[in-house]
Amino acid sequence: MKLIRFLPSGSQAPLWGLIDGESVVVTDGPGGDGTSISFPLDSVRLLAPAETPKIVCVGRNYLDHIRELGNDDQNLPAEPGLFLKLPNTLADPGAVVPYPAFTENFHYEGELAAVIGRTMKDVSEEEALGHVLGYSCAVDLTARDRQKSDLQWTRAKSADLFCPLGPWIETELDPAKSRVTTRVNGExxxxxxxxLMIFPVARVLSYISTFMTLERGDVVLTGTPCGVGELHPGDRVDVTVDGVGTLSVSIGERA
Known part of the structure; x- marks a missing residue:
């Protein structure tokens, strides 16, 4: 089932719904019951499918990405390395993200995102996936030079629109058997x-829940495969998660 957050034509009030063929059936919240109201799918504007208080991200979680950073298999992390993105980073499907004025090295990182469906605190790995509403596609946009120069990663990772998310939440997906593909200008x-994840999604969620309560609507970015690289004004980024769909955003002129 595909859950979307959207704007009906001519409206400024976001709604939640589920895709039913060529229609969107309005629901009483993400994953809620359907109502009698529906809209043609091609008449609505898709929004980032989250109203999140926090976005928790895992760094260096794919073995091939660890290797491309120059690390060998003897120096793998012992536990997930986490950082945060703030809610201001959310960007809608199809968004144009201005190239940030404060960086000369703007990077994409395509990722599988998990959207939490119910509160998680001290949840076991075996039970963790039962707390997930569903999965989406994300781009962890990063000012790579500022990631290296700044004391903390706030500017590098949490500037406005640095977390495009979408196009929807897919509730029927096995996160252990998914493919993540990123294309830039079709390549x-x-x-x-x-x-290839060092820490599978269930372990990541369980680990986070040991010290941080994950609430309904929180988003967890689960890491990026190898092949991260630079973006330029005019580029188009497409992140596809098999079984979910494709998230597309463009890079605008320097802000």
Whole structure:
């Protein structure tokens, strides 16, 4: 089932719904019951499918990405390395993200995102996936030079629109058997499978929940495969997660 957050034509009030063929059936919230109201799918504007208080991200979670950074298999992380993106980073499907004025090295990182469906605190790995509403596509946009120069990663990772998300939430997906592909201007740059994750999604969620309560609507970005690279004004980025769909955004002129 595909859940979307959207704007009906001519409206400024976001709604939640589920895709039913060529229509969108309005629901009483993400994953809620359907109502009698529906809209043609091609008449609505898709929004980032989250109203999130926090976005938790895992760094260096794919073995091939670890290797491309110059690390060998003897120096793998012992536990997930986490950082945060703030809610201001959310960007809608189809958004134009201005090239940030404060960086000369703007990068894409295509990722599988998990959207939490119910509160998680001290949840076991075996039970973790039962707390997930569904999965989406994300781009972890990064000012790579500022990631290296700044004391913390706030500017590098949490500037406005640095987390495009969408196009929807897919509730029927096995996160252990998914493929993540990133294309820039139609050229494949990343192509990895989630079985290359050092820490599977269930373990990541369980680990986070040992010290941080994950609430309904929170988003967890689960890491990026190898092939990260630079973006320029005018570029188009497409992130596809098999079984979910494709998220597309463009890079605008320098802000």
């Amino acid at each position: 494949v740059r990343q192509d990895g499978t989630t079985d």
